[in-house]
Amino acid sequence: MRTISRSALSALSALSALSALSAWSASAQSPRRLTVEWIMRGPELVGREPADVRWSPDSRFIYFRWLLPGSAFREPLKPFRVRAEAGATPEALRPAQADSVAPLIADGPVSPDRRRRAVSVQGDLWLVELPAATARRLTETPAAETPLGFDLGGGTLHFRRDDNVFALDLASGAVRQLTDIRTGPAPDTGKKTTPQRTFVEREQERLLVAVRDRQWRDSLDKVERERLEAERLKPFHLRRDERVAQLQPSPTGRHVLLVLSTRAEERDTRVPTYVTLTGYTEELTARSKVGDAQAKRRAGVLEVASGKVTWLRPDPADSAAELLGELRGLGWNDAGTAALLWVVSWDWTTRYLHRVTPDSSRVVPLDVLRDTAWVDGPCFGCGGWLPRDQGVWFVSEADGWAHLYTVGPNGGTPRQLTRGEWEVLDVELSPDRSTFRLHTSEPSVFERHYYVLPIAGSARSRLTGPAGGHTAVPSPDGRLLAVIHSRSNRPPELFLQPARAGADMSKLTTSPADEWLDIPWLEPEIVRIPASDGVQVPARIYRPAEVGARPNGAAVIFVHGAGYLHNVHRFWSSYYREYMFHHLLAQRGYLVLDLDYRASAGYGRNWRTAVYRHMGGRDLQDQVDAARWLQQQHGIPPERVGIYGGSYGGFITLMALFTEGRWFGAGAALRSVTDWAHYNHWYTSRILNEPQEDSLSYRRSSPIYFAEGLEDPLLIAHGMVDVNVHFQDVVRLAQRLIELKKTGWEMAVYPVEDHGFVRPDSWADEYRRILELFDRHLVSPPHVGR
Numbered sequence: 071m072r073t074i075s076r077s078a079l080s081a082l083s084a085l086s087a088l089s090a091l092s093a094w095s096a097s098a099q100s101p102r103r104l105t106v107e108w109i110m111r112g113p114e115l116v117g118r119e120p121a122d123v124r125w126s127p128d129s130r131f132i133y134f135r136w137l138l139p140g141s142a143f144r145e146p147l148k149p150f151r152v153r154a155e156a157g158a159t160p161e162a163l164r165p166a167q168a169d170s171v172a173p174l175i176a177d178g179p180v181s182p183d184r185r186r187r188a189v190s191v192q193g194d195l196w197l198v199e200l201p202a203a204t205a206r207r208l209t210e211t212p213a214a215e216t217p218l219g220f221d222l223g224g225g226t227l228h229f230r231r232d233d234n235v236f237a238l239d240l241a242s243g244a245v246r247q248l249t250d251i252r253t254g255p256a257p258d259t260g261k262k263t264t265p266q267r268t269f270v271e272r273e274q275e276r277l278l279v280a281v282r283d284r285q286w287r288d289s290l291d292k293v294e295r296e297r298l299e300a301e302r303l304k305p306f307h308l309r310r311d312e313r314v315a316q317l318q319p320s321p322t323g324r325h326v327l328l329v330l331s332t333r334a335e336e337r338d339t340r341v342p343t344y345v346t347l348t349g350y351t352e353e354l355t356a357r358s359k360v361g362d363a364q365a366k367r368r369a370g371v372l373e374v375a376s377g378k379v380t381w382l383r384p385d386p387a388d389s390a391a392e393l394l395g396e397l398r399g400l401g402w403n404d405a406g407t408a409a410l411l412w413v414v415s416w417d418w419t420t421r422y423l424h425r426v427t428p429d430s431s432r433v434v435p436l437d438v439l440r441d442t443a444w445v446d447g448p449c450f451g452c453g454g455w456l457p458r459d460q461g462v463w464f465v466s467e468a469d470g471w472a473h474l475y476t477v478g479p480n481g482g483t484p485r486q487l488t489r490g491e492w493e494v495l496d497v498e499l500s501p502d503r504s505t506f507r508l509h510t511s512e513p514s515v516f517e518r519h520y521y522v523l524p525i526a527g528s529a530r531s532r533l534t535g536p537a538g539g540h541t542a543v544p545s546p547d548g549r550l551l552a553v554i555h556s557r558s559n560r561p562p563e564l565f566l567q568p569a570r571a572g573a574d575m576s577k578l579t580t581s582p583a584d585e586w587l588d589i590p591w592l593e594p595e596i597v598r599i600p601a602s603d604g605v606q607v608p609a610r611i612y613r614p615a616e617v618g619a620r621p622n623g624a625a626v627i628f629v630h631g632a633g634y635l636h637n638v639h640r641f642w643s644s645y646y647r648e649y650m651f652h653h654l655l656a657q658r659g660y661l662v663l664d665l666d667y668r669a670s671a672g673y674g675r676n677w678r679t680a681v682y683r684h685m686g687g688r689d690l691q692d693q694v695d696a697a698r699w700l701q702q703q704h705g706i707p708p709e710r711v712g713i714y715g716g717s718y719g720g721f722i723t724l725m726a727l728f729t730e731g732r733w734f735g736a737g738a739a740l741r742s743v744t745d746w747a748h749y750n751h752w753y754t755s756r757i758l759n760e761p762q763e764d765s766l767s768y769r770r771s772s773p774i775y776f777a778e779g780l781e782d783p784l785l786i787a788h789g790m791v792d793v794n795v796h797f798q799d800v801v802r803l804a805q806r807l808i809e810l811k812k813t814g815w816e817m818a819v820y821p822v823e824d825h826g827f828v829r830p831d832s833w834a835d836e837y838r839r840i841l842e843l844f845d846r847h848l849v850s851p852p853h854v855g856r
Contacts, residue, residue: 110833117581156576188217256307304377334363380431443679539641556642622659629715716740724773789823
C-alpha cells in the first residue's frame, strides 16, 4: 500500500484549505463571517419545506402548502399549486380557490371499483368521482363526519358522526344508523322496593278491581313497547370516563370493530404561563409522569343486528379484556369476514397481529414479535390486508432490521420480502393493490429512496436516483412522481419526475432566500468513530479548513435530541439551525462532530435498544469515545472539547459533565431531561420500565443523581412554557446544584418558549450564550480548577 509523507499531507491540507477559502470568498452578497443573529432567523433564510403534497384526480396539478422565500417566521403555510410540467411555476391559491379544490385533493377511502373516493372537508362528507375530478357534497351538518369505508358493492358509504356509525345510500341519500353508542354509565332501570312497599302494592291489587285493570293495560303497553324496541337499535353505554377510540365497520355492514379507551385517574402537571394577554399568570394542563395510572383500552366486535358486543382478549398472556399497552384496528379484509388487530403488551416486549373473526369473535394470532428490550422501530404499527384475503402484510424487526413481511390469512410462517442491513421506513399499497410502495434506506443507511415492489415479492425497483433524501407521492395515473428531495446542504424542494427508474427530476420550488443560497454550504463528510466496544459510530464532521479557517485547537460535539432520531445522513437535517451554527463554529476554528450515537434511528434493532435500562450508558460512552478520537487523531485535549445538545441531547450533556467530566471542557444543556421519573410514560417506560418497579434504571439514568460530579462550566437553557420536558426539571436540578454548593454553572430561561423555540430572538440569545461559553472556556487557557 502506498504511503503519503507528512509533508505531502501538509501540502494537501493547505491546498484543501485554500480551495475552501476560495469557495467561501466567492460569496459577495452574504456575510463572510456568519453571525448567530443572522443564522437564527431560521425559516426566513432556509425557507419552508413544501408540505401536504397532493395530486389533482386528473394528475394535471400538484397541490401543496408552502411559503415564498423570505417570508416572516410567524407566517403560516399557505396553499399553492403547480402544473405537473417541467419548469412550471407555483402559484398561490386564493382562499376561495383552496376551498373549492379541497374535496378533490383530500384523502379518504376508495370504492371497490376505485371510481369514487369519500372525503371529509371541514367536517362534512363529499363524494369525489375519479378521475373526472368532480365532487358532490353529501352532508352539511354542525357535527363532524368522517368517512370509514364503502360496503361490498360500493353503493353505501359508512361514516362516523360523534360516537356512532351510519350508512348512507349514495343513490337515494337515505341515512341509517348502525350503532347506538351512548355516554355512560347505563341508567339504572331496576325497580327499588322494600318489604313494606311490596306489602302495600300486593294489597292494592287484591282489594281493587281498578288497580287490576290498570295492571292489565300496563302489561299490554309493555308488550307493544318491547315489540317496537326490538326493531330499533339496542343502545350500548360506555363506562364512566370511557371514550370511543376507533370505529371500524365491516364492508358487509353486519359488524363493527370497537376500540374504547378509559381515562386513568392520573395527576396531570400544571405548567405556569407568565407572559399572557390578561397580565395574570395562567396554567396549561400537561402530561402526567411515567408510572402514574395510565389509560386502558379494550376491543370488541359489535353485532349491528342485535347490538351485542363480544369483548376480545387481545393479549394471550393476559386474561383481562382490557389492556394497558397499545391496541388498534388495522381494518377489514375485502370480504368483510375478518378484521386485523394490532396489539402491544403492557410491558412493551411483545407485539401481536391478530385476525378477528366477527361471527365467533375469535382471535387468531397471525404474527408475534418479542423483544427482550422493547418492540419498536421505523414503520412500527404498519400493516394491512392483502387483496382478496390473500393474507396480511406488516413491517417487523424480526431479523434485527425493519423489513416487509407477508403472512397467510390464518397465520403460518411469514414470508420476508425485503432483507439486508437497512430499513423499510414506510409502506403503502398502490390504489390497484398490486404493488407495494416503499421508502427505504437500501442504497445507504445515510439516504432515503423510493421503491416499488409487486405484492408477489419479485424484484423491487428503485425509482429515485440522486443522492440524498426523497419522499415520493405518485400521481393518480401512476405516470409521475411529486418528490420532496433534499441534500445535506440544500433544504427540501418539490421536484417532478416520471415514475420510472433513472428518470431526471425537474425542480419546481426554490425555498431559501438568495442571501442564504449565495453561501457555499458544506456537504459534511461522514466519518466513523471507533467506539470502545469495537463498533464504528457514524458522525458528520465540520473542519475549519473546509470553510477557509485555521484550527483554534478546540472541538465541539453536538448531541441530537429525541434519542431515537437519525441525524447523520446525506439529506437535510431537522437541526438546520445547528447545521449553520456548526459552520460558524468551524469559521472560528472549531472542529465539530455530530454523532448518530447508540439509540439513534437508522441502524437496526441492536443499535436502537442499546440503552435499555441505562440511558446515559452506551449512548454517553459514544460521546466519550468521540472525545478520545479527537485527542488521538487531531491532537485536541479533552479540556478543549465542548459538548451541547437539546432535549435528549441536553440530557446527555448533563450526564457527560456530571459523570465523564474529564473528557470535556464545557457544556450547554438545552431543554434537558434531568430526572427520567419526571418524563412521560409512553417513551420512558419502554426503555426504563416503570420507576416504582425498576428504580435502579432510573437512578443510574438520571443526571440529578450525579450532580455532585460537576466540575466544568455548564450552561442550562430552558423554555418556561415547555409542555414536553417541563421547566420543573431544571428548577429541581438548580436547587440540587445550589445545595451541593456548585459554582461555574448558569441558567438562561425563556418565558414564552415551549420545547421547540419559535422566536428568532430566543434562538439568538440561546446560541449567543453557547458560543460565548465555548469561546471563554475552550479557546482560552483551561479554566482554574481543571
